[in-house]
Amino acid sequence: MRIGKGTTTGSANGDGSRLGVPKTYKLYVGGAFPRSESGRTYAVRDADGGFWANAALASRKDVRDAVVAARKGAKAWARATPYNRGQVVYRIAEMLDGRRSDVADLLVTGGATRDAALAEVDASVDRLVHHAGWTDKLAAVLGSTNPVSAPYFSYSAPEPTGVVGVLAPTGSPLLGLVSVLAPVLATGNASVVVAAQPDACVAIAFAEVLATSDVPGGVVNVLTGSVAELAPVLAAHGDIDALDLTGAPGELRVELERTAADTIKRVLVPRGEPDWTAEPGLARLRAFLEIKTVWHPTGALSLSGGGGY
Amino acid sequence: MTTQTTEPAPLSAGWTYAPAPESAAIADVKDRYLPFVDGAFVEGRGDDFATYNPGTAETLATVSQSTTDDVDTAVAAARRAHDEVWGPMSGAERGRYLFRIARGLAERARELAVLECLDNGKPIRETRDFDVPTAAQHFFYHAGWADKLQHLGLGQAPRPLGVAAQVIPWNFPLLMAAWKIAPALAAGNTVVIKPAETTPLSVLVLAEVMADAGLPPGVVNVVTGAGDIGSALVNHAGVDKVAFTGSTAVGREIQRSLAGTGRRLTLELGGKGANIVFDDAALDQAVEGIVNGIFFNAGQVCCAGSRLLVQEPVAEELLAKLEARAQTLRIGDPLDKNTDVGAINSPTQKAKIDELVGSGAAEGAQVWRSSCPVPERGWYVAPTIITGTAGSMRVVREEIFGPVLTVETFRTPDEAVAKANNTPYGLSAGVWTEKGSRAMAMAGALKVGVVWDNTFNRFDPAASFGGYGESGFGREGGRAGMAAYLEDAS
Numbered sequence: 001m002r003i004g005k006g007t008t009t010g011s012a013n014g015d016g017s018r019l020g021v022p023k024t025y026k027l028y029v030g031g032a033f034p035r036s037e038s039g040r041t042y043a044v045r046d047a048d049g050g051f052w053a054n055a056a057l058a059s060r061k062d063v064r065d066a067v068v069a070a071r072k073g074a075k076a077w078a079r080a081t082p083y084n085r086g087q088v089v090y091r092i093a094e095m096l097d098g099r100r101s102d103v104a105d106l107l108v109t110g111g112a113t114r115d116a117a118l119a120e121v122d123a124s125v126d127r128l129v130h131h132a133g134w135t136d137k138l139a140a141v142l143g144s145t146n147p148v149s150a151p152y153f154s155y156s157a158p159e160p161t162g163v164v165g166v167l168a169p170t171g172s173p174l175l176g177l178v179s180v181l182a183p184v185l186a187t188g189n190a191s192v193v194v195a196a197q198p199d200a201c202v203a204i205a206f207a208e209v210l211a212t213s214d215v216p217g218g219v220v221n222v223l224t225g226s227v228a229e230l231a232p233v234l235a236a237h238g239d240i241d242a243l244d245l246t247g248a249p250g251e252l253r254v255e256l257e258r259t260a261a262d263t264i265k266r267v268l269v270p271r272g273e274p275d276w277t278a279e280p281g282l283a284r285l286r287a288f289l290e291i292k293t294v295w296h297p298t299g300a301l302s303l304s305g306g307g308g309y
Numbered sequence: 310m311t312t313q314t315t316e317p318a319p320l321s322a323g324w325t326y327a328p329a330p331e332s333a334a335i336a337d338v339k340d341r342y343l344p345f346v347d348g349a350f351v352e353g354r355g356d357d358f359a360t361y362n363p364g365t366a367e368t369l370a371t372v373s374q375s376t377t378d379d380v381d382t383a384v385a386a387a388r389r390a391h392d393e394v395w396g397p398m399s400g401a402e403r404g405r406y407l408f409r410i411a412r413g414l415a416e417r418a419r420e421l422a423v424l425e426c427l428d429n430g431k432p433i434r435e436t437r438d439f440d441v442p443t444a445a446q447h448f449f450y451h452a453g454w455a456d457k458l459q460h461l462g463l464g465q466a467p468r469p470l471g472v473a474a475q476v477i478p479w480n481f482p483l484l485m486a487a488w489k490i491a492p493a494l495a496a497g498n499t500v501v502i503k504p505a506e507t508t509p510l511s512v513l514v515l516a517e518v519m520a521d522a523g524l525p526p527g528v529v530n531v532v533t534g535a536g537d538i539g540s541a542l543v544n545h546a547g548v549d550k551v552a553f554t555g556s557t558a559v560g561r562e563i564q565r566s567l568a569g570t571g572r573r574l575t576l577e578l579g580g581k582g583a584n585i586v587f588d589d590a591a592l593d594q595a596v597e598g599i600v601n602g603i604f605f606n607a608g609q610v611c612c613a614g615s616r617l618l619v620q621e622p623v624a625e626e627l628l629a630k631l632e633a634r635a636q637t638l639r640i641g642d643p644l645d646k647n648t649d650v651g652a653i654n655s656p657t658q659k660a661k662i663d664e665l666v667g668s669g670a671a672e673g674a675q676v677w678r679s680s681c682p683v684p685e686r687g688w689y690v691a692p693t694i695i696t697g698t699a700g701s702m703r704v705v706r707e708e709i710f711g712p713v714l715t716v717e718t719f720r721t722p723d724e725a726v727a728k729a730n731n732t733p734y735g736l737s738a739g740v741w742t743e744k745g746s747r748a749m750a751m752a753g754a755l756k757v758g759v760v761w762d763n764t765f766n767r768f769d770p771a772a773s774f775g776g777y778g779e780s781g782f783g784r785e786g787g788r789a790g791m792a793a794y795l796e797d798a799s
Contacts, residue, residue: 141462144788148769156773156787254569261564264779269571282462282799291773291789294752296762
C-alpha cells in the first residue's frame with residue numbers, strides 16, 4: 001500500500017523510519033468531528049492519483065444534522081457583537097497562519113508547487129483578515145437612516161439571512177473555500193459547506209482551524225462527499241435560507257436553482273469563473289444579508305412639554 | 310311644575326353621514342384602453358377584456374389585450390430604447406424626465422385618485438391621500454438618484470441591467486407601478502410592465518403622463534393581460550431583469566422558471582404580518598394601529614398586520630375596544646369620502662376570503678363581524694375578527710388578503726417572537742409598547758423586512774421595503790432598492 005504524501009509522517013517503514021499515524025478525516029458538524037452517520041467513506045487521491053486518505057462520504061442525514069447544528073449556530077453567531085465576530089474571524093486567520101506549513105503540505109499533495117501552496121495559504125489568511133474588519137462596518141456601509149417625510153425615525157440595517165448552504169468551489173482548495181466562507185461568516189450567517197469532492201483533506205484541515213478559533217459550534221459545518229448527492233438535499237431543505245452555487249457542477253446548477261425556488265431561497269450564482277485573487281468587493285457580503293427597516297415615532301416636542309430644549 | 314326631560318342621545322348614536330361621493334366623472338374614464346408600446350397607444354392583438362368597478366360590479370371599461378407577439382414588440386422597443394437612447398443618456402438628463410413625470414402625476418392627481426378608486430375598489434380617501442401622492446413622491450425621490458449612482462456603494466460607475474420586465478399586483482396598481490418604474494429608469498434601465506388584469510387603467514394613464522413628459526419611445530412599455538402574458542414577459546429571452554410583486558405561489562413559479570437564465574430577480578411576495586401588543590402599550594393608539602394594519606385597503610395588503618398577538622393581561626380589554634372601533638368603520642361606496650373600508654377587488658378574491666373565514670369557523674374559531682350594512686351590489690367583506698384561534702389553523706397560517714384579523718395571545722416577549730416568526734413569510738410586523746428598549750429588542754428579533762414600532766403601514770421611497778424568507782428577496786425604495794436595478798461593480 002502506498003501512503004499518501006500528505007500524511008507528513010507517512011513514509012512507510014522498511015526504510016528504517018517510523019510508521020506514520022495518518023489522520024482519519026471526518027465531518028465537522030456542530031463543532032465536533034463525527035463520522036458520517038452512514039458509515040461511508042471515499043478515497044481521496046493525491047495529484048498523482050495515489051491514495052491520500054479516506055474521507056467521510058456524507059449522507060442526506062448528515063446534511064439534515066448539519067442544518068440543525070447550523071440553525072443553533074446562527075442564533076449564537078447573530079447574537080455575538082460585531083466586534084466579537086471580527087475578533088473570531090481574525091482568530092481564524094491567526095490559526096491558519098500558525099498552520100501555514102502543514103496546510104501548504106496538503107496543497108502540495110493536491111498538486112500545487114510549494115511556492116504556489118504557500119502563496120495560497122497567505123492569500124487565504126489575508127482574505128480572512130480583510131473580512132475580520134468588515135463585521136463592524138457592514139451596517140454603516142450598507143445601512144442608512146432614512147429621511148422619511150413623516151415624524152418617524154426610520155433606519156434600515158443589514159441582518160444575516162440565516163443559514164447558508166455553500167458548495168465550495170473546485171480548483172482552489174483553500175483560497176476558494178475561504179473566499180466563499182469568509183463573507184458568509186463576516187455577515188453573521190451560519191453555514192453548511194459541502195467541500196469540493198477532491199479537496200476533502202484541505203477542507204477538513206481548515207475545519208480544524210475553525211474548531212480552534214473560537215468559532216461557536218455549528219456556525220460553520222463542513223461536509224465531505226459527493227456534491228451531486230448532497231447539493232440537492234441542501235437546495236430542497238426548508239431550514240436553509242440561502243444557497244451559494246459557486247461550486248455546483250455545471251450540469252446540476254439549473255436543477256438546484258429550480259429546487260431552491262420552492263422555498264424562495266436567495267441563490268448566489270456566480271457569473272463566469274471567479275477569480276479568487278481579485279479584490280473581493282461587496283457583492284458576496286450583500287448576497288447573504290437582509291435589509292430590515294424599522295420605523296419609530298418621534299412624536300412632537302409639544303407632547304413632552306413644549307420646545308424648551 | 311315639572312319639565313319633561315329627555316335623555317340626550319349619546320353622541321355616537323343616531324348620527325348618520327350624508328353621502329359625500331366624489332364625482333366619478335373626474336376620472337374621465339374612457340370606453341376602451343390600449344396598451345402602450347414604443348411610445349404609442351396601440352391595439353393589442355388579443356381579445357378585449359373588461360375591467361370592473363368592484364364597488365358596483367359593473368363594467369368600467371374594456372381594455373385591448375396584448376399577446377405574446379405584442380410582448381415581443383414591447384421588449385424589442387425597450388431594448389432599442391435602452392441601447393440607443395436611455396442607456397447613453399446622462400444620469401442628470403434621465404433624472405429630469407423622472408422629475409417631470411412626478412410633476413405630471415401630481416397635476417393629474419385628482420383624476421388618478423378617482424380612477425384608481427373606480428378600478429380597484431379602495432376608498433377615495435386612500436387613493437387621494439396615499440396611493441397617488443406616494444406614487445408621485447416615488448418618481449421625485451428616484452429622479453434624484455439618476456445622477457448619483459456612483460454614491461450607491463456599487464462602484465464608481467455601476468451599469469444598468471438592461472430591459473426590466475415588471476409584473477405588478479392589483480392592490481396598489483399605480484403605486485406599485487411607480488415603485489417598479491422609477492428606480493428602474495433612474496438606474497438607466499428600460500421597462501416593460503404588466504399591470505394586473507383587474508386594474509390596468511391607472512397604469513395606462515401613467516403612460517399618458519410619461520408620454521406627455523416627453524419620455525422617449527420604448528423607455529416604458531405597458532402590456533395588458535392576465536398571468537399568461539405576465540409569464541411570457543418574465544420568461545422573455547430579451548429581458549435582463551425581472552421584478553415581481555404578487556403571491557408567493559406565482560413568485561415561486563417565476564423563480565423556478567428563471568433558473569439557469571442568469572436573469573436578475575427581485576420578488577415582493579405575500580405576508581402574514583404579526584401586530585404585537587404588549588400590556589404596557591397605549592391601548593387606544595394600538596387599536597387605531599391594528600385597524601390601520603388590517604383594514605387599510607380592506608386588508609388587501611401584502612404587509613397587512615393580519616395576526617394580532619396580544620399580551621394576556623390586556624387581551625380582553627383590547628379586544629373589546631377593537632371590536633367597538635371596528636364596528637364604527639363605514640363600509641361602502643369607495644367613492645364616498647366617508648368610506649373607511651371599500652370593496653374587495655374581484656369576486657375571485659372575495660370568494661377566497663370567504664372560503665378562508667369559513668375554514669376558521671369550521672376549525673372551531675369564533676368569528677366576529679361588523680354589522681355595518683354592506684352595499685348590495687359590488688364585492689364587499691365586512692371587517693372580521695377571528696378569536697379562539699390556534700397556530701395550526703389555516704386562517705392563522707395562510708395569507709387571507711382581506712379585512713380579516715386573527716387574534717392570538719402571549720405571555721412573554723419570547724413567546725410573542727416565537728409566534729410572530731412562526732411563518733414561512735417575513736414581510737412586516739408591528740410592535741406596540743411604551744418601553745423603547747423592548748421595542749428595539751423586538752425589532753431585532755422579528756424575522757421581517759419592516760418593523761413598525763407604535764405605528765403601522767408607513768411607507769416612504771427613502772425607506773427600503775421587502776421581505777425575509779418566503780415573502781421574497783430584494784428591496785424597493787432607498788439605496789437597497791436602487792441596487793436591485795444595477796450591476797454591482799464594487
